[in-house]
Every structure is written in structure tokens, then in C-alpha cells.
Amino acid sequence: MIPTHWFLILSGILFTIGVMGVLTRKNGITIFMSIELMVNAVNLTFLAYARQFHDVHGVIFVFFIMAIAAAEAAVGLAIFISLFHHRNTIDVDEANLMHW
Amino acid sequence: MEFAIFFLFAAIAVIFALVVVLHRNPVVGALSLVASFFALAVMYVLLEAPFVAALQVIVYAGAIMVLFLFVIMLLNLKHVAEPPTRPVQQFLGYTACSAFGIGIVYFLLKYAAFETLPQGYFQADARTIGIRMFEAYVFPFEMVSILLLAAIVGALVLSGRIPGERARLDAEVGK
Numbered sequence: 001m002i003p004t005h006w007f008l009i010l011s012g013i014l015f016t017i018g019v020m021g022v023l024t025r026k027n028g029i030t031i032f033m034s035i036e037l038m039v040n041a042v043n044l045t046f047l048a049y050a051r052q053f054h055d056v057h058g059v060i061f062v063f064f065i066m067a068i069a070a071a072e073a074a075v076g077l078a079i080f081i082s083l084f085h086h087r088n089t090i091d092v093d094e095a096n097l098m099h100w
Numbered sequence: 101m102e103f104a105i106f107f108l109f110a111a112i113a114v115i116f117a118l119v120v121v122l123h124r125n126p127v128v129g130a131l132s133l134v135a136s137f138f139a140l141a142v143m144y145v146l147l148e149a150p151f152v153a154a155l156q157v158i159v160y161a162g163a164i165m166v167l168f169l170f171v172i173m174l175l176n177l178k179h180v181a182e183p184p185t186r187p188v189q190q191f192l193g194y195t196a197c198s199a200f201g202i203g204i205v206y207f208l209l210k211y212a213a214f215e216t217l218p219q220g221y222f223q224a225d226a227r228t229i230g231i232r233m234f235e236a237y238v239f240p241f242e243m244v245s246i247l248l249l250a251a252i253v254g255a256l257v258l259s260g261r262i263p264g265e266r267a268r269l270d271a272e273v274g275k
């Protein structure tokens with residue numbers, strides 16, 4: 001049986017890679033995929049602790065996180081489609097409509 | 101044997117995650133993310149949660165990533181290359197997240213390393229999850245269904261599928 005903290009370290013590494021994507025990329029869709037990567041790292045942490053403490057609530061939380069990530073992906077991608085229709089780009093630096 | 105599987109799929113997950121972040125072409129990024137999610141599904145099997153592993157493959161790798169690929173296809177980004185990131189932004193981003201990564205791994209090793217392995221068999225199959233979910237989480241479950249409905253309506257409005265809605269939004273933006 002694999003120790004729990006190895007899963008936690010893998011999760012930390014994946015979360016860090018996601019943060020790196022959000023901080024250094026300009027393509028909106030790539031930033032969105034980095035966010036999905038961070039969500040998955042958190043899911044892995046939830047499942048690791050659920051197994052460590054024999055608590056099924058962590059697994060149920062992962063279930064809800066997946067549903068919310070699906071909703072987030074649908075709305076976020078619709079926003080990018082709308083942005084692309086208006087500005088003909090999905091570069092996040094160009095999305096400055098609320099900039100004054 | 102279990103350890104070999106863990107390390108193999110952990111390496112696959114990390115390498116494909118790096119490809120997502122570093123590759124310039126979003127299609128390659130999306131397909132790498134699918135590979136990374138499959139490796140994470142193997143992790144979930146190792147964590148004795150086969151139901152969540154199946155959900156990961158069906159919902160994440162199946163539904164959400166196909167949505168991403170469809171949007172990339174619809175946007176047809178071929179003719180607009182991604183502009184290079186400013187060097188200062190790149191430097192600050194890499195430095196900050198290296199520090200963050202080292203810090204989080206150090207913290208996990210120092211404070212969250214469990215000496216004991218979990219005892220006994222942990223059952224997280226569909227039956228157990230379903231019973232617990234409809235015992236204690238009925239209200240959040242219904243909230244999530246309403247949230248998904250709201251997301252569907254919001255996505256339709258934002259992508260301009262309702263006649264007249266597009267013109268109204270454009271008028272508001274132009275105001």
C-alpha cells in the first residue's frame with residue numbers, strides 16, 4: 001500500500017504546474033486548462049485524505065467538485081467564444097473591457 | 101509492483117501536465133491534459149476509489165476535454181499566434197511558482213507525512229457513495245443540479261444562440 005504523503009506530494013507538484021500555467025501564459029484556453037489541472041490536484045488530495053481517514057465524505061466532495069468544474073468549463077468557454085467574437089483573439093491581455 | 105505503477109503514472113501525469121503549460125499549441129495542450137487525467141484516474145484506482153476513477157475518465161477526459169477541443173476547433177486559432185510573454189512576467193512567474201512548489205512539498209513532508217498506513221480496507225464504491233450522498237448531501241446535490249442548469253442557460257446566452265440577445269449584449273457593451 002502506497003503511503004499517503006506520496007500522493008500529497010504528487011498533488012502539490014501538479015498544483016504548482018497549474019499555478020505556473022496561470023501565471024506565465026497568455027492564451028485564455030491554456031490558462032483555463034491550467035485551472036482544470038489545479039482542480040484535479042485538489043481532487044487527488046481529497047481522495048488521499050479520504051483513504052487515510054477512512055472517510056467517504058472526501059469522495060463525495062470530489063463528486064461535487066467534478067460537477068462544479070463541468071459548469072465552470074461550460075460558462076468559461078462560452079465567455080471565451082464571446083470574447084473571440086468581439087475582439088478576434090483570446091489573448092487575456094486584450095480582454096480589458098472593464099479596464100478604465 | 102504497486103510502487104512501480106505509482107511512479108510510472110505519476111511521471112506520466114507530471115510530464116503531460118508540463119506539456120500543457122509549456123507547449124504553444126492549445127490542441128497539443130488539450131490532448132496532453134487528457135493523458136494527464138488518465139494517469140490521475142490510475143492514481144484514483146490506487147487510492148481504492150474505482151468509482152471516482154471511472155467518473156474521472158467519463159466526465160473529465162470524456163466530456164470536459166471534448167468541450168475544450170470543440171471550442172479550440174470553433175475558435176480556429178491558427179491565424180493568431182500567441183504573443184510571447186514579457187520576460188519580466190515570465191521570470192516572476194517561474195520564480196514565484198518554484199518557490200511555491202518547494203514550499204508546499206517541504207510543508208507536506210514536514211507536517212503532513214503520516215507514519216501509519218491506513219488500516220483495513222476502505223470501501224469507496226458506487227453503493228457506499230450513493231447511500232452516503234443521499235443520506236447527508238441531498239440538498240447540495242439538488243443545488244448542484246440547479247447550478248448546472250444555470251450554467252447551461254448562461255453558456256447559451258454568452259455564446260449568442262438566443263435571437264436578439266447578441267444584439268442586446270453588443271448594445272450594452274458599446275454604451
